Amino acid sequence: MPRQDPIGPEFYVPLGTAESISTIAFYLAAVLSIAVLLIDNASQPHLYETVQATFAVSVVAFFLSSIVIRTYFAVRAHSNRVADFVSNAFSVPLVPSPSEGYYNTTATEPYLRMGASVLENTLFTKSILRRMLRFERTRICFYVFAWLCAALNRTTDLEVLAVIAQVLFSEELVSRWIRMEWLRSRVERLYDDLYALIQSTTNFETKEFRARVVEGLIRYETSKAQAGLSLSTRLFKKLDADLSRQWTALSSQLGIGSSSATGP
Structure with missing residues (x-):
């Protein structure tokens, strides 16, 4: 039987993309949080303000992406995977496009x-x-x-x-x-x-x-x-x-x- 898994591309690929964005925002915020401490505000005020603003944006982006992942992307992906799992076990289509050949x-x-x-x-x-x-x-x-x-x-x-x-x-x-x-x-x-x-x-x-x-x-x-x-x-x-x-x-x-x- 050919393997078909519509759940992965439709739900887990967006989840992976969202997690990548969240990770980038985290490391950017981590680097900038240290950079802010190393920049002299008196001698480099414009650079300091730019780094501070970017740091604030990255922190907000990380916070929002984490919330969206936990409350939307992850829940949606896991719920559809469980529904597909039960569909396979009981031969009842609980999702519009059940997987084929995914469970062995x-x-x-x-x-x-x-x-x-x-x-x-x-x-x-x-x-x-x-x-x-x-x-x-x-x-x-x-x-x-x-x-x-x-x-x-x-x-x-x-x-x-x-x-x-x-x-x-x-x-x-x-x-x-x-x-x-x-x-x-x-x-x-x-x-x-x-x-x-x-x-x-x-x-x-x-x-x-x-x-x-x-x-x-x-x-x-x-x-x-x-x-x-x-x-x-x-x-x-x-x-x-x-x-x-x-x-x-x-x-x-x-x-x-x-x-x-x-x-x-």
């Missing part, structure tokens, strides 16, 4: 299809997060080391040091890394739980199995929502082939089948 299981029982799809999503998500964390951990270590060096240097201006600390411990740096570590831990635990559930269940029509599958779906979606992170599209494309092979082997082992690649 040949199981026919709706709740087993749902459990298999969540298991597949957790496989992709935890693998992509592990790769994303390589960069995040390196970046945080570098920034923390640089900040400590500046803090231990007696010649460093305290105002500059305070601004750097504010940037470092913001939503975009340390907070983002902590949320990424937390999400990875949650998804890995859910992956193990779902694997054990499907492997140990012989009757997939029991109320207990169905309840645990629904609970697994809720855990997965609420964890992503609480973390407020988007997975790297670049890493997904890079890891897609290898993770698809892993999923094929895993689904065959569990007897739930697979057909083509999918993603988180």
